[in-house]
Amino acid sequence: MRRPVIAGNWKLNNTTKQAAELVTLLKRDLGDVTEVDIVVCPVFTALSVMADILMESNIAIGAQNLYWEDSGAFTGEVSAPLLKEIGVQYVIIGHSERRQYFGETNQTVNKKIRAALTHGLIPIVCVGEVLEERESNKTFDVIQSQCKDSLAGLGAEEMKKIIIAYEPVWAIGTGRTATPAQAQEVHHFIRELLFKGWGEEVAQTLRIQYGGSVKPENIAELMAQPDIDGALVGGASLKAEAFVQVVKNSCALIK
Ligand code: PEP
DSSP, rough: OOOEEEEEEEEOOOOHHHHHHHHHHHHHHHTTSSEEEEEEOOOOOHHHHHHHHHHHSSSEEEEESBBBBSSSSOTTBHHHHHHHHHOOOOEEEEEEHHHHOOOOOHHHHHHHHHHHHHTOOOEEEEEEOHHHHHHHOOOOHHHHHHHHHTEEEEEEHHTOOEEEOOGGGTTTSSOOOOHHHHHHHHHHHHHHHHHHHHOHHHHHHHHEEESSSSOOOTTTHHTSTTTTTTEEEEEGGSSSHHHHHHHHHHTOOOO
């Protein structure tokens, strides 16, 4: 059985003060949840304070990006060892907003995954098609090439540590969620790719999250799908009450 993982991607939101208030509420209201892994991903500047507040709690910290070199003349970048040093455990890699606005490619995603794994961070690797690709029946081709190129050269042991987030871009921040059947179809396809590329154990171990307008009202039916192992949550992770309900409702039908 794969342990579900619910992660909140706060994007470019919340000052450190606001972030501290939010995680303090999450710590209070989610302290008794044992069925799922819980992760929050604030902006870089809040990470250290978040790590202090959440130390020894059941809520882990993730970053929203990293650079693949450890150090050097790379102005403005943040590396895996620096994240690790302050208690970060997860890192989102290749989010569609980074692909769209910051030139992230499958090749840079691959380098970032390797850097994260080298330093013991768990990568949450995002893949997903845009609306035009879905409407022209290219979803599976897009997912296949994103997975193939982003995960190129990784060994089975490394793959077991990764989380893939399937995020149809047309469902991110739009209020338009994929139906559970649409999401399951792609998750199953990804699991088949994993099986073909790395074998049964990786296919059965690697966790695949769904992301795209997840909210308290739709998480349970998504989680009921056999290949959906959690969620990457944007908007609904910014309000304590909504994120708490997403986490609690995700436990309702633990497989
Ligand atoms: C995201 O940013 O990864 C995301 C899924 O956002 P939202 O939940 O707001 O659609």
